[in-house]
Amino acid sequence: MPVDSPLFLLVWLPVVLGVFAFCPGGLRGGLLLAASLLFYALSDVTSLPLLCLSAAGNMLLGLAIGKAEPGSGARRALLAAGVGANLLLLAWAKYFSFLTAQVLGISAPAWMAPAGMPLGVSFFTFSAVAYLMDVSRGQQAPEANPLRFGLFMVFFPKITAGPIARYRDMFPEGGWPAAPTMEDLRAGLARLAVGLAKKALVAGTLGPMADAAFGEPAGRLDMGTAWLGLASYSLQLYFDFSGYTDMAVGLGRMFGYKLPENFNYPYVSQSVREFWRRWHMTLSSWFRDYLYIPLGGGRVAPWKVQRNLLAVFALCGLWHGASWSFVVWGLWHGVFLALERTRIGKALDALPRPLRHAYALAVVCLGWVFFRAADFSQALAYFSALAGANQSGFDYTWMVRVNRQYMAALAVGLIGSAPALPWLAARLEALSPAVAGACARLAAPVLLAAALLQLAAGTYAPFIYAQF
């Protein structure tokens, strides 16, 4: 049951909100856990036992780690076992075929393979690993309440595609969060509206152009279509994924939970380094805190820092999908991050600001070719088209695929990917707080209604990030 499906938006959400509103405070955690389990069952019931096993196992491991003496071998061994078990689960569930067929070159018996990739396995596994490491480091008290820990693992707004919440994000005070206020409900619904509109109105309208460009056979793709397709895909990916995050954060807030932010206008970055501080922030901070820094971070020899960056980003690429294209995409970013730590980085920093933006945008957007292409050879063919190998054919794209609705979505996408709206809102607020307030309050219901109409028209695509 995708969160942008009519069943979720028009039945599931109103019913759960209604029951939650009338539920006694002490039972609300249990209600949300039950609702989250039902949500997961409706989405991927086959993997529900695995999710429950992971939740139970990680809670027990967290308790055991918490009981072991800090810094002791027992604690380290328990942590290693816990992290190892989670990563093994992830490797089996997501990378079985890739590892056996493409890395090891063997054909494993069919009974060993998973029935399918469990929904959200990359997200809940990384949340669990973060929890175990935080407990081991003494940064997080182990949770003994199975309702709370269960909710941390399976909370429905984040289970499908994150954000990768840490335990302290959801339960900053340790116990249950305070009941949501009317303002929480309003802000949550408004955020949901913005997210759904980003997904349905912008990403959904730009998607077909990206699909057409990346679906064109090698040799037939022309330069203009290739660039338009790449721009469309870059915006589609951002609006799709950040729209999902907006919905998740909004849903969390409606029920009193503060989920972490995942995006901060990544396309305004002036370097690849800055991009990763603004894009999928919960994933990049996970890799920073639990892999890059333990490997030495930026405090080791320069060649080691660069080696670590390449290793971390190769794994980051692999996290997104079981294929060499994703590894290459990760390495692409790793190479530029490593370069930015050399004299080249200093030279880039000295460039005028527009050139720094252009550099970062070019690296990021060209990197999406590896991310979106079906395989490495298609990616190379796409680069060839971008470079101008085929100049004819754009007439067809311009006449058939480009229309006013697409152009409007492209314009909204370009403007919305920069912090133009917050800037405008601040100016309006300074001029007339009443008008600004009224606009803000009216915009969200209008966006929600428009997004629902668009969804009804059936022109939406599944969330891209749900597959990771």
Place this chain on the structure above:
Amino acid sequence: MKRILSAASVALLLLPLILPQGLTLLGVSQGPKAVENRLKTPLPPLSLAGQDFKAFAKQLTTSYGETFPFRDDMIRAANRIKLALFRESPSKNVILGRDGWLFFNMESALEDWLGVNLLSREELDAFTAEMKARRDWLAARGIPMLLVIAPNKASVYGQFMPPAMHKLSPVTRLDQLGQAMREAGVPFLDLRPALISAGQVRRAYWKTDTHWNGWGAFRGSAAIVEALRARFPGMPPLADEEYRPLEFETHGGDLSDMLLLTDTLTERDIEMERLSPTRAHAAGPPGYPNPAMRSGRDMVVLETGDKSLPKAVFFRDSFSSAAIPFLSQRFQRSVFLWEHTFQPQIIEAEKPDVVVIEAVERYLHQPFRPVPLP
């Protein structure tokens, strides 16, 4: 005050989420249902949840997405808003041209007009071989054959395509096919000249539908009859004087229906009224089953009883539906099969004097589906 504002905002935000289901629970009736080219997934029985929860959940999500309350009204509203806002078709399947003309954008209809889906030499050779074999098989039985292609709307009314669109090739699939058939000696009738000429008298196609109107169908039929008269000189031509045109306001055609805007994008239809009583009457059912692959595509068998006229079997598509009343006047017996796949067993059963294979331009490849001949 802040609390009241928050409550009002919450109410406004909840409205779109609870209205569709809520209004249904209150018994508010929905607008007209959309006719979709598919069967909608029914809600799963609760018993399925116990037997196969995964299948239950999937069917529940799909079914609700296809049938949730006021869905069709919401699509209609979305299309109206997009039409008003962007002044272009709200659906990728339909093109909004100049002066309210709608054009089909599926099944390669646009590519046909642009000339970007040309046939390869291999395809043309295969088409030619198939049709020559069929022609020879029929000739061995003394039956002539005529292959007729009815033009897509854009091929006749290309001047009403959107201003930003222009042809990308001077040659189209239909040009290629016509040349190949003529070179192979396959009797071939391209109805474009007849329809362009008809359009100079009055509009020959619906503005809001993919098909020709009554006038276009009449002139198309007249051209077919004229082509057959070379072989059957006793067959009278279909003359304009036998009919009179009638114009009337009606709801939009299939293209405006695809936009769910039949009430907004209406049409001035042109029908042809026969001045004398029809000579063709329904005959009894033939002794073979209807070969049509889809339901609702009934066989039509008509007889005038005039033994001076030939008997015919037509393989056809929806374009012939409006032509049947005209064509049937010129045959002793006419069998209209809503199917492009050649049916030798029906030819053997009917023993017609002529076989006509009609296809609209966007389906021009359909009659060439290989069929083993006995």
